[in-house]
Amino acid sequence: MNYEFFIAKRIIGSKAYKSSVSAPIIKIGIVAIAIGMVVMLIAIATGFGLQQKIRDKVVAFNGHVTITNFDSNASDESEIPIQKQQDFYPEFKNIAGVKHIQAVATKFGVVRTATDFEGIVLKGVGLDYDWTYFKEYLIKGRLPDYSGEMNNEVLISEYLANRLQFEVGDSFQTVFKKENIDQMPWLRAFDIVGIYNSGFKELDEKFVISDIRHVQRLNKWSENQIGNFEVFIDDFEQIKIKGIEIYENIPSDLDAVTVEEKYVSIFEWIGVFDKNTYGIIGIMILVAGINMITALLALILERTQMIGILKSLGSNNWSIRKIFLYNATYLIGLGLFWGNLIGLGLLLTQKYFGVIPLNSAVYYVSEVPVYLSLSYVLILNFGTFIMCLLMLLIPSIIITKISPVRAMRFD
Structure with missing residues (x-):
């Protein structure tokens, strides 16, 4: 000492x-x-x-990187389909740090009840969808199961459920427009099996999760046509780098947008x-x-x-x-x-x-x-x-x- x-x-x-x-x-x-x-x-x-x-x-609803058509569509609706059969799907073999990729499609609709109506975005998902985030957000009921034949099960937000006075087990009708606006719109019925609450009002107020085959049928797409791909990476700190790598490894007619670019203000x-x-x-x-x-x-x-x-x-x-x-x-x-x-x-x-x-x-x-x-x-x-x-x-x-x-x- x-x-x-x-x-x-x-x-x-x-x-x-x-x-x-x-x-x-x-x-x-x-x-x-x-x-x-x-x-x-x-x-x-x-x-x-x-x-x-x-x-x-934000990532739960969009993935870290979204692969879409290279067009001017800035809405939440899938308009021009992408072929599901891609070299990078179901996994990016030549990019390290990509943990999951899933195919989804979206469609605008209006939920109609006897006393009210509400605009929504029907997000269609399939067997490859990662439910990790929504398991945390689920507050009532269960997650939908799309492993078998096409069904009408949907996951709806607590925000929409409260506005439309829905509960687990209720059914509702949704109106979807056709390509020709002079024709009568499509009418689809869905069954609520679960209610989620992410706490993000901007997303909760519009997204309803359903079977992707509903969107494909409404858009008259084949089972190999989807709206966009959602890519999840291991490290969010690498999102800009991975976004560039993904963009460089997809066909020239596709675009890759990171979640930071999509929600700049947030x-x-x-x-x-x-x-x-x-x-x-x-x-x-x-x-x-x-x-x-x-x-x-x-x-x-x-x-x-x-x-x-x-x-x-x-x-x-x-x-x-x-x-x-x-x-x-x-x-x-x-x-x-x-x-x-x-x-x-x-x-x-x-x-x-x-x-x-x-x-x-x-x-x-x-x-x-x-x-x-x-x-x-x-x-x-x-x-x-x-x-x-x-x-x-x-x-x-x-x-x-x-x-x-x-x-x-x-x-």
């Missing part, structure tokens, strides 16, 4: 230290670090959590969270650092005589500075410990009990989402510790200005 660490340990453990003039200032410094850590943990966990939740909801909005989070982290570290600087200065001034004695015994300035930096390290560690304990406790409570709700019409989620990762918790703690310690190197320079002769006066 080096003597600097030994002296620092004795200072920390002494009763006089705990009841000294600098004790309240030191406690404020510890509290500042703890509060700063709590705020930073909450900012990162909720910011990343909200981004991830909103991103997952992803620009959630991108603002990153700037806010980094701003909060910077401010909290600065506040904690300033408080620790104040605490260290108070501690140095209170120990002026001890510094004078150590200098007279031959200790150099850096050796004495190390004593106080060891002391500061302990205080920073104490603040980080309590900050992590309180911050992670609050986040785990929210994650598993959802005590803080949100307005889903504004934030697209019904409660504050929490994303916890050991990697960012460790990086945040390490970064805060290093930044605070580096900030303390400057005030510790005051030790070099203390004269042993003046410091050892006891009058």
